[in-house]
Amino acid sequence: MRRTDICLYLGPADRAELQALLTNRNTPRKLVWRADIVLATADGRGTVAIMRRTGMSKPTVWRWQERYLDEGVPGLKRDKTRPSRVPPLPREVRLKVIAKTVQETPPNATHWSRTTMAEAVGISPSSVGRIWADAGLKPHIVKGFKISNDPMFEEKVTDIVGLYLNPPDRAVVLCVDEKSQIQALDRTQPGLPLKKGRASTMTHDYKRHGTTTLFAALDVKSGLVIGDCMPRHRAKEFLIFLRRIDRAVKKPRDIHLVLDNYATHKTPEVQAWLEKHPRFKLHFTPTSASWLNLVERFFAEITAKRIRRGSYSSVDDLEGAIYDYLLQHNAKPKPFVWSKTAKGILTRERRALDALDQIRGNR
Structure with a gap:
């Protein structure tokens, strides 16, 4: 289905905020061209003209026009998170890693490393690292400790x-x-x-x-x-x-x-x-x-x-x-x-x- 050019009205407050983003030298580059897309659209420029002006592709121009219509200026400042290509590990695997870490030791060492745990469980070392980080586990660290036996x-x-x-x-x-x-x-x-x-x-x-x-x-x-x-x-x-x-x-x-x-x-x-x-x-x-x-x-x-x-x-x-x-x-x-x-x-x-x-x- 062919898409027609978008017409949008830019209020004085939004226009002033977007102009400030354009003129501020500390504004990230991605925010500059997003603001430029919206300002050019509000000024009546067509999609092709905006593409030439900003150097962005047609889908990109359309995306940020629609984002502004849906969410306003705050939507331009926020990057939406994309789902990970790697499916999350099953809960049973995460629990197994945590249990082995705190209850067992590898056969040839005093503590687990990411590599040895990955081999034992059958997942990647980076996955082991993420599980340990989420659980607050640091097997490579040991601290001195002794409880006093003083009766007083x-x-x-x-x-x-x-x-x-x-x-x-x-x-x-x-x-x-x-x-x-x-x-x-x-x-x-x-x-x-x-x-x-x-x-x-x-x-x-x-x-x-x-x-x-x-x-x-x-x-x-x-x-x-x-x-x-x-x-x-x-x-x-x-x-x-x-x-x-x-x-x-x-x-x-x-x-x-x-x-x-x-x-x-x-x-x-x-x-x-x-x-x-x-x-x-x-x-x-x-x-x-x-x-x-x-x-x-x-x-x-x-x-x-x-x-x-x-x-x-x-x-x-x-x-x-x-x-x-x-x-x-x-x-x-x-x-x-x-x-x-x-x-x-x-x-x-x-x-x-x-x-x-x-x-x-x-x-």
């Missing part, structure tokens, strides 16, 4: 999280720990610098020049860090650091220390010193729960930003880099914000314990 886990979590979320008045909360055995590593060759199309490089081998230990106390409220590097991390060095904290925090404010269960924190010498300095209040994290100590977040940051990719010819060189980082950090401190409530942590812990009990029961 609930009490300690409630205590420490309470310090973070509701710190006591006229007191300072410090998260304290040692980052021990930081190695002064010197690369055997200089690395190549970063450039377009190439990452910076460093050699896989290195020379060891000794180690140091970073004692750090993170002020939860301000983000300031008190830090000292020492050759070892015995009770003797810990006492030196406690005295440094005592000098740094103005009296008579109480000092609440969040720290782990390392043996040097509980020696008779340390206990005797603490008895003479009653403003120090110690709050120990549960065993296997170092993540509860906010200073670990600072250690992760200094490791990633300053230590890991550095090259140090001596321990003094390494310690100089650490002190320089501390100086710049304290010039513009930014506190880490704790947001998880004790109730939320304990709920997740109980859920994890239930899952472990179920796994143990199935063995």
Whole structure:
């Protein structure tokens, strides 16, 4: 059936909007010629003239004329989705992939890849990838995890999280720990610098020049860090650091220390010193729960930003880099914000314990 030219009326608002699309340099090219088709049609131009003007085919001109008649200007701005040429996988296949992923392992590996799963189920690797993405499954990723066996886990979590979320008045909360055995590593060759199309490089081998230990106390409220590097991390060095904290925090404010269960924190010498300095209040994290100590977040940051990719010819060189980082950090401190409530942590812990009990029961 032969199609006659379309006559359409373009209101002032639509004409102004389409003219704006034509004159705006940031308008995508496809919107420009769609607007041009409609404007030319409204001005009385025929199909052949519009084809010559825009360079579009007859079906294309007709399509966008009809789209405007049906949907107005918004219809010109929207591309209709086209159905996939590939038929969707049956629900049974999708469920099979998900079940095998979470319940089984391949015979020659610890986890599934897209290729091995595709071979096992008889579909394409890209289909496996889409199923995993929809189900939120990432078999190639594994994370460290351990549930604390501390019998006072609930009490300690409630205590420490309470310090973070509701710190006591006229007191300072410090998260304290040692980052021990930081190695002064010197690369055997200089690395190549970063450039377009190439990452910076460093050699896989290195020379060891000794180690140091970073004692750090993170002020939860301000983000300031008190830090000292020492050759070892015995009770003797810990006492030196406690005295440094005592000098740094103005009296008579109480000092609440969040720290782990390392043996040097509980020696008779340390206990005797603490008895003479009653403003120090110690709050120990549960065993296997170092993540509860906010200073670990600072250690992760200094490791990633300053230590890991550095090259140090001596321990003094390494310690100089650490002190320089501390100086710049304290010039513009930014506190880490704790947001998880004790109730939320304990709920997740109980859920994890239930899952472990179920796994143990199935063995």
